[in-house]
Structures are given as structure tokens and as C-alpha cells.
Amino acid sequence: MQMYSIDSLQSALSGIGYIADRALATSVYLAFQLQKPLILEGEPGVGKTQLARDLSGILDARLIRLQCFDGIDSYTALYEWNYPKQLLDLKIHEIREGNTEGAALDIFTEEYLLERPLLAAIRCPENAVPPVLLIDEVDRADEEFEAFLLEVLSDFQISIPELGTVKAKLRPLVLLTSNRTRELHGALKRRCLYHWIDYPDSEREIEILRARVPGIDRRLAACVCQFVDSVRADAFYKKPGISETIDWAQSLMALGVKDLEPAMVSATAGCLFKYKKDVDVFSVNKIEQLLERLEPTMGAPGSPGD
Amino acid sequence: MSPRVDPALTRHLLQFVNCLRSAGIRVDTSRFMDYARAVAIVGIGDRDVFRLSARTTLIDTRRDYELFERIFESYWSGGTDPIALPCFIHREGQGSPAGMETPGTVFETAPGEVSEEEGFNDAGESWSPRDTVRRKDLAHLSSTEIEAAQSEIERIARYLAYECGRRRRASRKMREIHFRRLLRNSALRPMDLTIPYRQEKRNRSKLFVLCDVSGSMDRYSRFFLHLLYALKTSFGQTRVALFSTRTVDITAYFDRDSLRPFLDHLSRRVTEWSGGTRMGNCFLDFLDLYGEKMRPSSAVTVIISDGWDTGDADTLYRAIITLRQRSRKILWLNPLLGEKDYQPLCRGIRTVLPHVDYFIPAHNVESLRKAVIQISSLM
Numbered sequence: 233m234q235m236y237s238i239d240s241l242q243s244a245l246s247g248i249g250y251i252a253d254r255a256l257a258t259s260v261y262l263a264f265q266l267q268k269p270l271i272l273e274g275e276p277g278v279g280k281t282q283l284a285r286d287l288s289g290i291l292d293a294r295l296i297r298l299q300c301f302d303g304i305d306s307y308t309a310l311y312e313w314n315y316p317k318q319l320l321d322l323k324i325h326e327i328r329e330g331n332t333e334g335a336a337l338d339i340f341t342e343e344y345l346l347e348r349p350l351l352a353a354i355r356c357p358e359n360a361v362p363p364v365l366l367i368d369e370v371d372r373a374d375e376e377f378e379a380f381l382l383e384v385l386s387d388f389q390i391s392i393p394e395l396g397t398v399k400a401k402l403r404p405l406v407l408l409t410s411n412r413t414r415e416l417h418g419a420l421k422r423r424c425l426y427h428w429i430d431y432p433d434s435e436r437e438i439e440i441l442r443a444r445v446p447g448i449d450r451r452l453a454a455c456v457c458q459f460v461d462s463v464r465a466d467a468f469y470k471k472p473g474i475s476e477t478i479d480w481a482q483s484l485m486a487l488g489v490k491d492l493e494p495a496m497v498s499a500t501a502g503c504l505f506k507y508k509k510d511v512d513v514f515s516v517n518k519i520e521q522l523l524e525r526l527e528p529t530m531g532a533p534g535s536p537g538d
Numbered sequence: 539m540s541p542r543v544d545p546a547l548t549r550h551l552l553q554f555v556n557c558l559r560s561a562g563i564r565v566d567t568s569r570f571m572d573y574a575r576a577v578a579i580v581g582i583g584d585r586d587v588f589r590l591s592a593r594t595t596l597i598d599t600r601r602d603y604e605l606f607e608r609i610f611e612s613y614w615s616g617g618t619d620p621i622a623l624p625c626f627i628h629r630e631g632q633g634s635p636a637g638m639e640t641p642g643t644v645f646e647t648a649p650g651e652v653s654e655e656e657g658f659n660d661a662g663e664s665w666s667p668r669d670t671v672r673r674k675d676l677a678h679l680s681s682t683e684i685e686a687a688q689s690e691i692e693r694i695a696r697y698l699a700y701e702c703g704r705r706r707r708a709s710r711k712m713r714e715i716h717f718r719r720l721l722r723n724s725a726l727r728p729m730d731l732t733i734p735y736r737q738e739k740r741n742r743s744k745l746f747v748l749c750d751v752s753g754s755m756d757r758y759s760r761f762f763l764h765l766l767y768a769l770k771t772s773f774g775q776t777r778v779a780l781f782s783t784r785t786v787d788i789t790a791y792f793d794r795d796s797l798r799p800f801l802d803h804l805s806r807r808v809t810e811w812s813g814g815t816r817m818g819n820c821f822l823d824f825l826d827l828y829g830e831k832m833r834p835s836s837a838v839t840v841i842i843s844d845g846w847d848t849g850d851a852d853t854l855y856r857a858i859i860t861l862r863q864r865s866r867k868i869l870w871l872n873p874l875l876g877e878k879d880y881q882p883l884c885r886g887i888r889t890v891l892p893h894v895d896y897f898i899p900a901h902n903v904e905s906l907r908k909a910v911i912q913i914s915s916l917m
Contacts, residue, residue: 238580238587258580258590265579266572273600302835307718315717339725412600413864415830421598422568428600467856 233290235264249443250279250286251436259427260287269385269406271370271421274429277473280409284366287405294356294363296404298349300373306380310390312346313339340394350384354400362402371410378417385423432474434461440474445481455492455526456481462525463504468513472504479503492526494519543578551577554613558596561609565596585614672903675876677757688764690903694910695768743836743866743917745776748824750843752782752815758873758900760801762842765906767792767800777828781820787827815846817886818853825860832864838916839865842900844874847886854889862893867916869896871909876901 233244242257252260260283263270272280288295298309318339325337347355353365367381384390388400408424410416432440437457441448456477464471472480480503489496497519505511543551551574555565573595580587589610597606671679671686679687719734747766751759766778779787791804825832832839839861847854861868870890874880876899882891891897896912899905 254586255590255593258587259594262576262579262591262594266575268572270594271598313718313721315721318721339721412830414833415599418598422566424598425572425594426598427594428603467852469859 233292235261235291237261244290245283245286246439246443248286248289249440250283251432251440251443252283253432253436256283256427256429259425263407263425264405266425267403269408269424271408271410271416271424271426272429273410273412273426275431275471275473276411277475278429278431279474280407280429281366281368284364284368284407284409287407288364291361291364291405293361293405295366296349296353296363297366297368299368300370300377302372302374304373304377306377307348309348309350309377309380310384311348311351311392314344314346318344342395345392345395351390351398353404354384354388354390354398356400356402356404358401360402363404365404365406367406367408369411370408371413371416375417378420382417382420382423431461431464431471434458437461437474437477441478441481444478445485448481448485449490452484452490453481456484458526459492459497459522460504462522466522468505468510469507470505470510476504492523494523497523543574547577547582548574554592554610555596557609557613558606561605563597563602563605569596589614672907675901676761676873676903677901687761687903691761691765691906692768694903694907695765743838744831744833745838745840745913745917746824746828746832746865747776747778747840747842748785748821749778749780750782750815750817750841751780752846754815754844754846755842755873761906762871762900763801763804765910769910777831779824779827781815781817781824783816783820785820785823785827815843815886816849816853817843817847817890818849818851818855818857820849821857821861822853825857825864829860829864834864834866837865838913839868840871840913841868841890841894842871843886844872845870845882845884845887845890847884847889851885851889854886858890858893867895868893869898869909869913869916870894871898871900873899873901875899876905 233240235241238254238257238261241261242252242254245252245257259270262268272283274280284297285295287293321344322337322339349365353363356363370378370381373381385406388403389397391397406424408420431437434454434457437460438453441453441457442450445453460472460477460480480500483500483503484496487496487500494516498514498516501511501514505514552570555570555573558565573592576591576595577588580591582588592610593603593606597603671683672690674683676687716734716736723732723734749759749762749766766776769776776792777787777789778792779785779789788804791800831837872882872887875897882888882897898909898912900909
């Protein structure tokens with residue numbers, strides 16, 4: 233698929249099951265056209281990583297994923313030499329050649345190079361489609377790593393002292409995701425476009441459910457999405473994301489549930505909440521309160537269907 | 539060849555960007571250029587797309603989205619003046635604070651209170667005047683004793699500054715061998731026998747302090763402020779905010795050269811020292827200010843308060859949960875813990891206590907010293 237327009241991108245994504253709103257499609261389209269990285273910020277579970285996967289699907293491009301963590305350094309992201317292999321080969325070479333001044337073994341060649349995600353993205357062959365480079369949870373890395381990323385993302389060129397300079401022939405489409413546990417450095421943000429992905433409203437979430445959970449009852453989907461919407465408006469330690477909604481809908485379908493009843497909702501609370509303190513707050517009283525907030529035509533047990 | 543924008547339109551785009559700038563949104567030249575290129579690509583036919591392309595190229599934080607929308611609407615529809623950003627965070631629906639006390643009282647010395655204690659404790663042993671000052675509750679100090687207490691506090695801070703420096707120099711922990719450098723050295727310089735080591739990264743914790751200055755904390759506030767002022771050199775990155783019904787960020791005031799100008803400046807700028815405390819709202823305001831700078835691996839949060847809260851309990855619960863998520867450790871310094879029969883019964887304390895790592899008394903100089911040592915052990 234070629235990215236001809238925002239609308240074609242949006243429909244291609246919904247074809248694969250990713251229901252993006254126009255704002256997100258615009259940001260991705262512009263990131264592609266302007267050849268700039270895109271920072272996607274949002275609560276955990278809103279579909280930032282999934283977007284990268286689905287984009288690589290529709291563009292028929294390779295997905296290269298760099299998962300950031302606290303303490304990640306440039307070597308983990310770029311490349312590393314295979315030290316054990318180098319030491320071993322040096323030793324073997326030494327034994328074979330004896331103690332004479334034989335030809336030295338060159339231990340800095342392609343054979344000993346461990347290619348990590350960023351180098352893989354830079355070395356993508358020219359005749360291929362530009363890859364999608366996903367730098368996931370960049371807020372978990374530290375500021376030094378951000379400075380290093382900045383350098384790489386501006387030129388897409390790195391120099392390996394032993395091998396020489398490697399320059400990217402194709403600029404990948406770069407997506408950086410952040411759960412907003414901290415603010416990213418201004419210099420990095422300036423280099424990138426920005427998009428905040430919010431939780432979807434119930435209409436869009438219904439569409440997502442129907443795309444991801446084929447065969448789901450229309451009314452159940454509507455009840456589930458409205459209920460999750462009101463849960464998100466409440467004060468919980470960790471609000472359920474879209475994947476939690478999908479899991480819950482699948483569980484309810486598997487149990488043959490047609491209407492949301494407090495007992496059933498309480499029994500399946502584990503799909504929505506992953507922290508004990510939230511499950512404790514999610515008592516039967518609370519569930520009844522939340523169910524009451526749903527529209528009168530849905531959710532109430534025994535009410536007429538659609 | 540990238541498409542170009544009509545010069546007249548570029549002028550309009552620049553004017554719009556200037557409106558954003560005057561409202562406090564930072565847009566540098568490279569972002570403006572991205573914006574112009576984006577407009578050249580998407581055109582101006584679709585208003586929605588035009589707005590979204592401006593948002594994605596010019597705005598780099600979700601907090602500015604609402605302001606951007608308002609300015610966009612007002613600029614591209616009517617050309618009215620942009621709305622200026624409020625310079626002080628204010629929670630909606632709080633109402634006006636109960637009573638406005640004059641700020642001066644916090645910083646003036648208390649009227650002379652003759653000490654009832656003769657300098658003998660229960661066992662009949664005599665205490666030196668310095669011991670008396672150290673152990674006496676800060677709220678009950680006489681005007682002469684206040685000065686002595688303040689110099690004790692300064693002594694604590696100086697000792698701590700020395701300790702912190704010494705700790706870094708003296709540490710001789712086992713270090714790791716730097717294999718990467720070792721191999722490279724052996725390949726490049728085979729005769730070099732020195733083994734390179736990897737140094738451990740120093741723990742760069744950041745301190746975030748929330749100090750209650752409401753009516754009930756009146757007698758203690760000046761000492762805490764004095765302590766914080768004295769500690770700023772030891773603890774490097776420190777952010778301090780005062781709260782009662784609102785939160786006021788006073789980090790910038792710590793740049794004053796000495797204590798007196800610092801306190802004077804504070805008393806002029808911070809004009810609310812009123813009665814009740816709305817801890818939940820104030821903590822949320824604090825998170826708005828500093829939440830993004832607080833990282834769970836390095837933030838140490840200190841709350842100095844007696845726990846009397848007149849605000850909403852749900853808000854407080856939400857706020858303390860978020861603070862907990864963002865901090866490595868939370869310490870609560872409570873002047874009331876000095877009283878023998880004190881039980882943490884009030885609702886504010888009870889909501890917060892389960893999420894606090896250290897609940898420490900802070901009623902006299904001695905307890906402040908211990909609190910400071912506790913804080914420094916975490917930094």
C-alpha cells in the first residue's frame with residue numbers, strides 16, 4: 233500500500249482492524265511525508281505499539297522494534313561485538329599458530345558483529361520498502377540515551393570505529409512511544425511530530441471490538457464499551473486499556489453472557505483490573521452504580537434488545 | 539522538490555504561530571518550518587486536517603492541546619486576541635479561601651514566651667541550654683530560643699553537606715571490569731597491562747518537598763523553611779512547594795543569597811497562609827507542576843504536614859496514589875508525632891499513611907536532625 237492520502241491510510245488501517253481517528257491518521261501521514269519521527273504519547277493500553285505493528289502490515293514493511301528500559305545504553309540499541317566469540321577465536325588462533333608472530337586474527341569483522349535494532353534499521357537494503365522502526369517506551373530510558381537517539385535520528389548515520397561509517401539508504405518510518413511517566417527532553421521532541429492518543433470514546437471502541445472480536449453481539453459490544461467508558465471516568469489506580477476491553481468482551485462471549493449483570497461483571501473483574509486495590513474497590517455496589525449510568529436501553533438485565 | 543507555500547499564507551501561518559508564542563507555547567523556527575511544509579502537503583481545503591496538521595507539528599505536549607484549540611478557533615475564525623495562559627494553577631470549583639491572614643506573622647519571631655521548664659528532665663538530670671533547645675517542641679520556643687534553634691538547624695545542614703561530600707570521595711566499592719575497553723586495548727595496545735574498570739553510576743535522586751503552611755502549621759513553618767533553605771546546597775536538585783488551599787512553587791526563591799532575603803521575598807510573594815488545608819487538590823496541583831519531572835527510579839518525596847485536611851477524601855486518595863507511582867520513596871514529617879499520646883486518627887492522615895514509606899516526627903530540632911539523616915540516606 234502506498235500512502236496516497238490521509239483517508240486511504242485511515243481506511244487501510246481499519247481494513248486490518250486498527251480503528252484510527254482522523255487526527256492519528258493525519259499525524260502518521262505527515263510523519264511519513266515529512267520524513268520525521270512521530271512521538272506517540274498516551275496511557276498504557278491505548279494502542280501505540282499496535283499501531284506500529286499494523287502499519288508495518290499495511291505498508292508491507294519490516295517492523296524493527298527497540299524496547300527501551302531503565303539503563304539501556306547505546307550498545308544495546310545499536311550494536312555489540314560478540315566478545316566471547318572473539319576471545320575464543322583469539323585463543324584458538326593462538327594455539328594453532330603457537331607463540332610465533334603469525335598473522336593476527338582480525339576480530340573486528342562482520343562475523344563478530346551483533347546487529348541490534350537501530351543498526352538493522354540503518355542497514356536496510358535499498359531495494360526494500362523502508363522499515364517501520366518502533367522505539368517503544370522511550371520514557372523508560374534515561375536522558376543520556378535520549379541524547380544518543382537524537383544523534384542517530386537526525387542523520388541516520390553511525391560510525392563503527394572498526395568498520396567505518398554506515399549511512400542509511402532508506403529513511404525508516406520512526407515511531408516513538410511513551411507512557412508519559414516522565415517528560416521527554418525538549419531537544420528530542422523538537423525533532424519529532426507529536427500525537428497524544430486518548431482512550432477512544434464508546435462509539436469508536438465499539439468499532440474496535442467488532443473488528444477485533446468477530447461475531448460479537450452488537451448489543452453486548454455496546455454495553456461493554458459504555459461500561460468501560462464509565463469505569464475510566466472513575467478513580468482507579470490503573471484504568472483498563474483497549475486490550476483489557478477486548479479481553480473482557482472475549483471472556484463474556486466465551487461464557488455466553490448476553491447482558492451485564494453485577495455478579496458476572498464482578499466475577500470477570502480480572503480482565504479489566506490487574507491490581508488488587510482496584511479489584512477491591514470494584515465491589516458489587518460500585519458495579520451496580522456504574523451499570524445504572526448506562527443508557528436505559530442497554531445494560532439493564534431483561535430490557536428489550538436492539 | 540518539496541512543494542512551496544504561498545508567501546501571503548506563510549505570513550498568516552507565522553502570525554498564528556506568534557499568537558501561540560504569546561500565549562506561552564514554545565514554537566521554534568524548525569517547528570514552524572515543519573508546519574509550513576505540512577500545510578504545503580495537505581493544503582488548506584479541509585479545515586479539520588489543517589487544524590490537525592498544525593497540532594501535530596507545533597504542539598509537543600498534551601497539556602497544551604486545549605489552549606491550542608482555543609487559539610486556533612479564535613484566530614482562524616474571528617481573529618480575536620489570544621487568551622493568555624494563567625500563571626498560577628487553580629483547581630476549578632475550589633471557591634475562595636476561608637480567611638486571609640497577613641503573611642508577616644509566619645516570619646516574625648514569636649512574642650516572648652517564658653519557658654516553664656527549668657532545664658531539668660523527669661529523672662532530675664540537668665540539661666544544657668543547647669539540649670533544651672534541641673528537645674523542646676518548636677511551637678513552644680521563646681524568642682531567644684528560636685534563634686538558638688535556627689543556628690542548630692544550620693549546624694545540621696552544614697554537617698550534612700560535609701557528610702555528603704565525604705561519602706562520595708571515600709567510597710571504594712568493588713568495581714566491574716570493563717570488558718569492552720579491555721579487549722579493545724589489548725588489540726590496539728597489546729603491551730598495555732592496565733585493567734580498565736567500570737564505575738558505578740552515582741545515584742542521582744531528586745528531592746521533591748511539599749510543605750504545609752496552613753494555620754495549624756503556623757508555628758513550625760518557619761523552621762521547616764529554614765531547614766529547606768539550609769539544605770539546598772546538600773541536596774542539589776530540590777523542588778519545593780508550599781501548600782494550604784493552593785500550591786505555590788517556591789523553588790526559584792531559593793536562589794537568594796542568604797536566609798533573611800529569602801524569607802522576606804517569600805512573605806511578600808506568598809500571600810495565602812489561611813486556615814483550612816485542601817491536601818488532595820494541593821497535591822494534584824503539585825503533580826501538575828512537577829509530575830513529569832518525577833521519575834519512579836529517582837524521586838524522593840517529602841511531605842511536611844500535620845495531616846489536618848478539610849478537603850475531599852477521594853481527591854486526596856487519587857493524589858497520593860499518583861504520588862506513590864511517581865516516587866521511589868515518600869516520607870511524611872509530622873510535628874504532631876512529638877506529642878506522647880498522638881494517634882494518627884484524622885481522615886487525611888489515615889488516607890495517606892498506607893502509601894507512605896516513612897512516618898517521622900518533626901517537632902523539635904533533634905527530630906529534624908534525624909529526619910534529615912533519614913532523607914540523606916535515601917538520596
